[in-house]
Amino acid sequence: MIVLVFGNPLLECDSLAVELSDELSVELSDENVEFIKCVSPEQILEKKFDYIMDVVEDIDEIKIFDNLKLLNPHRMFSLHDFDVTFFLGLMEKLGKIKRVKIIGIPIGYDKEEAKHELKHELIKLLSTGHS
DSSP, X not given: OEEEEOOOTXXXXXXXXHHHHHHHHHHTTTTTOEEEEOSSTTXXXXXXXXXXXXXXXXXXXXXXXXXXXXXXXXXXXXXXXXXXXXXXXXXHHTTSSOOOOEXXXXXXXXXXXXXXXXXXXXXXXXXXXXX
């Protein structure tokens, strides 16, 4: 499973996905999970991936979105305030990407709780073939 990770490690409100990817890489080293930190939107087009992980505004728990219409533009923070949702929607309309699955982490979520929940969710996804 390949997870593209977005976020700005310099902004506290946007760094959680990046921080968690570092820790989960170690904790899931025996599993088939690879986290790739993205520094530019082009990486979405350059790399094969199963999921995108980022922080999301206005959610209370970790959620997996498989419909971009559920995320309004400007609800995701990443790539130094670049609107990933807008970019993904544009690429989807142009036929450059197919269905996108986003692991959304609430902004300000407790880091240890998020790590525990993400680890559990990723292991569950692995066991079910990334559904």
